[in-house]
Amino acid sequence: MIKLYDYELSGNCYKLRLFLNILNVDYDRIPVDFYPGREHKSDWFLQINPLGQLPVLDHDGFVLRDAQAILTYLAAKFDASHKWYPTGDAEILGKINMWLSFADSITATASAARLHDGLFYQLDIEAARTNAHSLFRVLDEHLWFAEEQRQAWICTDKHPTIADIACFPYIMLSEEGGISRMAYPAICRWTDRLREIPNFIAMSGIFESGS
Amino acid sequence: MVESSADQLPSQLVNDPAWPGRTVVDDWQVVGSLDQIEVDVNYQTVLLDVPITFNVTESREVRAWVNTRCGSQTSSSASARLKTCVQYGYIWVSLGQPTQNFFEMPEYYEPDRRNIHAATIRVKVSAPRAIENFLDLAHFPFVHPGTLGEEPFTEVKDYDAVILEEGDEVLAQKCLFWQPNAMPTATEGYEVEYVYRVPHPYCAILYKANAIDMNRMDVVAIFVQPVSEEECNANMFLAMIDDQNSDTAIRSFQLMIFAQDKPILENQIPKRLPLNLRAEMSARCDALSTAYRRWLHKRDVRFGTIPQ
CATH class of the missing domain: 3.30.530 (Alpha-D-Glucose-1,6-Bisphosphate; Chain A, domain 4)
Known part of the structure; x- marks a missing residue:
């Protein structure tokens, strides 16, 4: 059985709930009181992840931390079509991993701004927002040129990959950190497409398509 | 929390017709949960546009004061001390002279x-x-689908x-609403009564x-x-x-x-x-x-x- 150490309002946890749902994989959620309880820094949780970060996945005793790493594991393990993470295609794989790293940069900026605005985290909010906008501009431009080539997704033409799943949540939650997406039309069209993926589920702050 | 300073103390602000907080200045206002507070740490916050600092002592005494231009130096000045209380597990501060009794919540x-x-x-x-x-x-059915409401049960x-x-x-009173998953304890949908x-x-x-x-x-x-x-x-x-x-x-x-x-x-x-x-x-x-x-x-x- 799969156990997901989870926090409802975390975009990094949500991307795993979303992907597990898309893949139709059953799992148990173990809620961790990230805020206000700071349970991710508690002794019991540090034994599971010494970095004190969510999410963590436990698959029959195989324990993995890091949302992006967990996406690669789930895709390689459960996606029989090999479309979400095509392990046999060196170029696509390289590109996906490049954008997974980009997703971490979004976490460090747009997600940080959201923690500042909503949950009182102390950090340089102007720097977080400015850097998030720089990343959004890069992605928007990339998606705009991709659309010109009839490529619907970040790395691929027709079928999305885990790079799309990885980048999606903290872009969608950016307004909660005071980062408007109005200036990024290609990003907005891409998020609309993503919400049409079969078995898409929402989280607090991210609505289903058409609502 | 926000760090800034006020030009005026609330006692002066009360007479300022441009300050919309003047009509609630005496009321108790919540500034935090006692659960989340570390003893003897100064917390900065803003209440009714007035930057204040508060702390809680070992004996659960709450002290609060208005930040002024010279930092939080006024903490020692009795005139700048604000009225505080602890109620229902929360810290409450009044920028004025609280007159009313605290509202009742006997279930606590x-x-x-x-x-x-x-x-x-x-x-x-x-x-x-x-x-x-x-x-x-x-x-409920539109913002909390699957928990507090569900289409087509939209009637109030x-x-x-x-x-x-x-x-x-x-x-x-007598607010009735059908909810699919009203509470963590709920196992099925039912019409829930609200007050x-x-x-x-x-x-x-x-x-x-x-x-x-x-x-x-x-x-x-x-x-x-x-x-x-x-x-x-x-x-x-x-x-x-x-x-x-x-x-x-x-x-x-x-x-x-x-x-x-x-x-x-x-x-x-x-x-x-x-x-x-x-x-x-x-x-x-x-x-x-x-x-x-x-x-x-x-x-x-x-x-x-x-x-x-």
């Missing part, structure tokens, strides 16, 4: 209830808008909403039928700190009859619900609540919101509202 003292502070969340909207949203049944049956002269609060109280301009309490013992009601309250006219800190409090779920599970449920409301609240225009009843369309199901607006008008609450 019932021995078999679990009193839980769910979280404090900053919301970029006025405190009255946050309260109004908390009082609204009609949005007629209920009673009144302003009580005695006790000076707003009360709504709402607004005993304070920025605090509201709802009572809803317990999923296990239908004769008793769970308590969910929201105590809102008015930070600026368009920003507030929402403190969510629960007094539950629940021997099944962990505190984490109960908090998680409440946070999920609140975080669904947050983006909608933050996109409301205007961010302050209009007290002119013709400013926004209202339907029969908004009787409670209408009563709340009338009551705020009657009390001349200006901070976070657009007065008539």
